[in-house]
Amino acid sequence: xxxxxxxxxxKEKVKKPVDYKILVGMATCGVxxxxxxxxxxxxxxxxxxxxxxxxxxxxxxxxICRLEPLVEVYDKKGNRYTYVxxxxxxxxxxxxxxxxxxxxVTEYLIYDEPGQPxxxxxxxxxxxxxxxxxxxxxxxxxxxxxxxxxxxDGYTALGKVLTQMKPDEVIQTMMDSGLRGRGGAGFPxxxxxxxxxxxxxxxxxxxCNADEGDPGxxxxxxxxxxxxxxxxEAMAIAGFAIGSNQGYIYVRAEYPTAVKRLYIAIKQAKExxxxxxxxxxxxxxxxxxxxxxxxxxxxxxxxxxxxSIEGKRGEPRPRPPFPANKGLFGVPTILNNVETFxxxxxxxxxxxxxxxxxxxxxxxxxxxxxVGGKIHTTGLVEIPMGTTLREVLxxxxxxxxxxxxxxxxxxxxxxxxxxxxxxxxxxxDYDSLISIGAMMGSGGLIVMDEDNCMVDIARFFxxxxxxxxxxxxxxxxxxxxxxxxILDRITxxxxxxxxxxxxxxxxxxIKESALCALGQTAPNPILxxxxxxxxxxxxxxxDKKCPTxxxxxxxxxxxxxxxxxxxxxxxxxxxxxxxxxxxxSPFVIDNEKCIKCGTCMTKCKFGAISRK
Amino acid sequence: xxxxxSLDEKDKKLQDVIAKYKDTKGALIPVLHEAQTIYGYLPLTxxxxxxxxxxxxxSEVYGVVTFYTNFSLYPKGQYKISLCLGTACYVKGSxxxxxxxxxxxxxxxxxxxxxxxxxxxxxxxxxxxxLAPVMMINEDVYxxxxxxxxxxILKKY
Numbered sequence: 001x002x003x004x005x006x007x008x009x010x011k012e013k014v015k016k017p018v019d020y021k022i023l024v025g026m027a028t029c030g031v032x033x034x035x036x037x038x039x040x041x042x043x044x045x046x047x048x049x050x051x052x053x054x055x056x057x058x059x060x061x062x063x064i065c066r067l068e069p070l071v072e073v074y075d076k077k078g079n080r081y082t083y084v085x086x087x088x089x090x091x092x093x094x095x096x097x098x099x100x101x102x103x104x105v106t107e108y109l110i111y112d113e114p115g116q117p118x119x120x121x122x123x124x125x126x127x128x129x130x131x132x133x134x135x136x137x138x139x140x141x142x143x144x145x146x147x148x149x150x151x152x153d154g155y156t157a158l159g160k161v162l163t164q165m166k167p168d169e170v171i172q173t174m175m176d177s178g179l180r181g182r183g184g185a186g187f188p189x190x191x192x193x194x195x196x197x198x199x200x201x202x203x204x205x206x207x208c209n210a211d212e213g214d215p216g217x218x219x220x221x222x223x224x225x226x227x228x229x230x231x232x233e234a235m236a237i238a239g240f241a242i243g244s245n246q247g248y249i250y251v252r253a254e255y256p257t258a259v260k261r262l263y264i265a266i267k268q269a270k271e272x273x274x275x276x277x278x279x280x281x282x283x284x285x286x287x288x289x290x291x292x293x294x295x296x297x298x299x300x301x302x303x304x305x306x307x308s309i310e311g312k313r314g315e316p317r318p319r320p321p322f323p324a325n326k327g328l329f330g331v332p333t334i335l336n337n338v339e340t341f342x343x344x345x346x347x348x349x350x351x352x353x354x355x356x357x358x359x360x361x362x363x364x365x366x367x368x369x370x371v372g373g374k375i376h377t378t379g380l381v382e383i384p385m386g387t388t389l390r391e392v393l394x395x396x397x398x399x400x401x402x403x404x405x406x407x408x409x410x411x412x413x414x415x416x417x418x419x420x421x422x423x424x425x426x427x428x429d430y431d432s433l434i435s436i437g438a439m440m441g442s443g444g445l446i447v448m449d450e451d452n453c454m455v456d457i458a459r460f461f462x463x464x465x466x467x468x469x470x471x472x473x474x475x476x477x478x479x480x481x482x483x484x485x486i487l488d489r490i491t492x493x494x495x496x497x498x499x500x501x502x503x504x505x506x507x508x509x510i511k512e513s514a515l516c517a518l519g520q521t522a523p524n525p526i527l528x529x530x531x532x533x534x535x536x537x538x539x540x541x542x543d544k545k546c547p548t549x550x551x552x553x554x555x556x557x558x559x560x561x562x563x564x565x566x567x568x569x570x571x572x573x574x575x576x577x578x579x580x581x582x583x584x585s586p587f588v589i590d591n592e593k594c595i596k597c598g599t600c601m602t603k604c605k606f607g608a609i610s611r612k
Numbered sequence: 613x614x615x616x617x618s619l620d621e622k623d624k625k626l627q628d629v630i631a632k633y634k635d636t637k638g639a640l641i642p643v644l645h646e647a648q649t650i651y652g653y654l655p656l657t658x659x660x661x662x663x664x665x666x667x668x669x670x671s672e673v674y675g676v677v678t679f680y681t682n683f684s685l686y687p688k689g690q691y692k693i694s695l696c697l698g699t700a701c702y703v704k705g706s707x708x709x710x711x712x713x714x715x716x717x718x719x720x721x722x723x724x725x726x727x728x729x730x731x732x733x734x735x736x737x738x739x740x741x742x743l744a745p746v747m748m749i750n751e752d753v754y755x756x757x758x759x760x761x762x763x764x765i766l767k768k769y
Contacts, residue, residue: 029740032753065742215698215737253645253682254738256751291638292645294680297736311640312672313679329637372700372741379742413699444741446699460702464736470679 001273002281004159010150010272017076019053020099024086025070025139027061027225028257033068034087041091042071054099057148060226062139064126065379067110072120072139073098082110082120112398126377129396131358133366134182134219134342135382138226143261146268149229155274157348158233161240162282170241171197174344176352178364183209183300183337184412184441185517186363186430192334195324196242199332204244206235207328207335209305210251210258213297214413215464216444219368220338222380224251224258227342228265232275234336234344236286242334245285250305252293262290297414297468301516302335303327304470315472316516337442339368359385363429367440373410373447376401383428390424393447404449408532412441414461414468415521417528418454437528439521453550454533455540459487461525465518476519479510483526492553495541504530545612552596555611559600561586563608570600570609617650623661625650630665639666640676644683653684681735689724689731691769693717695747698737705758706745710734712759713747716766729769 001007024030024039042056062070067084073094074080081104083094090108098104109117112125121127132138141148149155161170175190196204208231212220223230235247251259266288269275277285291309298304299314306328308314327333343365347355356364363385369392372378376398383392389409393399400406408418417438419426426432430440448457462484471477483506489495507523514520530537539545546554559570559579564586571579571587578594581587589600589609601609617625629646633639643662644654651658654677663670677683695710714720717730724731740746743755754765 028738028753029743029755032740032743032746032755065740068743212739213737215696215702216700216741217737218739218741221739254735291642293682294641294645295682295735296680308641309638311638311668311676313675370741372744373703378700378744410699444699446703448703452703457703460699468736 001279004156004163004280007150007155007159010147011153013147018055019076021055021057021074022099023057023059023072023074023139023142025060025062025068025072026058027138027222028255029061029065030068030070031257035069037088038069038071038086038091041088042095045092045095049095049100051099057142058144059141060138060143061135061222061380062121063135063222063380064110064121064124064377066377070110070121070139073104080120080122083108084110125398126379126381126396129387129391130382131366131384132382133346133355133358134223134230134339134368135226135380136346137230138222138380141227143226143228144264146229146265146272146274149227153349154229154345155233157345158236158274159280161237161348162280162284167197167241167243170237170348173348173352174241177347177355178352178359178362179340179343179347179355180363180430181337182339182343182367182442184214184415184439186440189336189340192324192336193238193241195322196244196332196334199325201332203246203329203331204242205328205331205333206238206242206244206247207306207309207333208235208247208249208341209300209302209335209337210249210255210262211293211300211305212252212255212338212442213300213468214415214442214444216370216372216410216413216446217442218370219380219443221255221258222368223338223342224255225261228258228261229269230345231262231338231341232265232269232288234341235288236275236279237344237348238334238336238341239286240284242332244334245287247286247288248291248309248328249288250291250293250299250309253295254293259290259292266290296470297464298470298516298518301518304516305335306333313470315470316518318515339443360427360429360432362431367428367443369443369445371397371445371447374400374404374449374452375447385429386427388425388427389419392428392445393424400447400449404451407448407450407452408454408529410446410448410457410525411444412439412521412524413444414464415439415517415524416441417524418448418457418532420532422532437524437531439524451548451550453546453548454529454536455487455491455546456550458526458529459484459491462487462522465522469518469522473513473515473519475510475513476515476522479506479514480519480522482506483510483523487526490537490540491546491551493544495544497541499541500530500534500537549611555596556591557589557594557596557598557600557609557611559587559589560608560610563606565606565608567605569603569605573599573603575599622650626658626661627665630662634666640668640673641680644673644677648683653687655685687724687728687731689729691730691749693730693732693747693749694735694738695732696736696738696740696745697734698741698744700741701737701745704744708759709745709747709757709762712762716762730766 069086071083106117179189180186299308303317304314323333368382566584578590663673745757
């Protein structure tokens, strides 16, 4: 492609009129929920009935996971209808009544309350407060067709940058926008590019961190599966800004659909000359290679990621030297997260002032959150910085199900902290979260309710960190293991009174002395849960009890003599024969022998057995 | 995996892969990924061939293979089950699904059934948290799992 005019011609070319446009959500969640047969069913009926005025295509993540498979229908007047929980059978009905008959099938349309259908996803409480910048094309375009991306102004930002701007103007725009790294650390993106641009070197690299390893996070997966070109275009812009002509995308192997769509996108961009040599006839070359991760969480850390691309064990390196001066293969390198890149083209097209008008004073733009756990509507939520946690959980995601009370929300995964009920009205931005002992993280937001044990959750996170520690530095390799041993003791009833102090002292030393962010942030979930749920820890340690009955070894099973009919079913099923009694008299459990398996409670037909 | 290939055919495919990546910087991990696709796992014999082909010490290859959880020194099943024990899945009860998988298959995490059909691994996050609890069997993803779903899913394979 030699000019912007050619790009515009493609954009105009794809606007052919159709009677109906049907999009089937086929990101990983959609396919897992059964979108494959839905797509096949549409395809078959359209072919059998020889309908030539229908456009059927796959799309990425539409956003509401619990209602997958999702299908969007646009008619020629531009009316949009969102069908949910689609099946092959429902497809037949929608085809007959809506596509051919012209009447939408209201009982299959999206809803806030069951039985009260709305027209499309934009009408839902889930979508009303969202502002979609990074996710602007997800669920709208076919990610496997570059023409769809171009129709939505794709590659115009790259064209503008290469033909109308100088590298330092691009960097200034990024700095003025206030965009901060969306991977978790929140470092100003423009400043990072500025350092790399100033570094000396003929060879520089642009890397994209697509190793989204935080358990509970799937924002980057959705961008890669739904809008991969947004990342490619941004990397080329970054390359122009810093003086690099080679990019690497490090993507985790656990995302096969994202990998496939990235390969397709790179191939298509090269075919159009939007990657490769002499882009837009400006003499600027930029190429992108994919590198797959191999299942190491630590490779999401900047220097470990670069070491992994170099073909080595993913062990981090001390800084200085910083990657902007000496990074991948020893040359100046920038590394940005997928979501950070997904914002770049819009900032170039709409301007820094537009972007910085959204958000708070020091956190501009929007943030994508992957909301999961004990919440009514799980899914991806993109909200302006400064939205409160209460708005996200209650206005957008429908609150806590089953009438349970909210207990805490975890952000930042195993590096982050929890936000308790007292801080529900916190305005979400980088600095406000740090001020309460939490952090933004990459965007995973796990909700916990009154039935979750915060000590167990802390132990869970630390177990993950211990597994994933690369082993290079003693504070992390040995320190986190020692912390885990203490937490194991606490959750199994073997704790010592000194354990809480030991945990806090260890946490402090590890934070100060570990080599990389994995080790430095490993104690965060423990420190945060101790800060807000100290009483729960003390109950485990001093009373040897778990208030939420989660820590199995601290539970005692108990037979209520008022309800027990003496039927002996529990005793006969007990694997260790610790329940004794006489027929038609209340039975008794010997808690010394009990292994807390819970079989008796499951078998009892009279609800006579409980645990506390 | 080239299940129907002879060992000679697999060795030839590996040599082609090594030739493809010979001039690529940081080629070791991409080569190991493709080698594992060919052989199903990475025993020392395969590691030796990779080391020789890329002129990298065997100790370095072994160090990389043992660092990354995706690489396996031992055979995997024809169908690789990967159950997510990430935060969202854990909070929604994935450990109960794991117990049921272990019961149905009669193996522990990291093991393979005697007939080589299924291997069981726990992984940390598949990124499909909206459908927690989640597992993958090869490239098929299953979501919103309860222990009662396990038997029906296994029957499909």
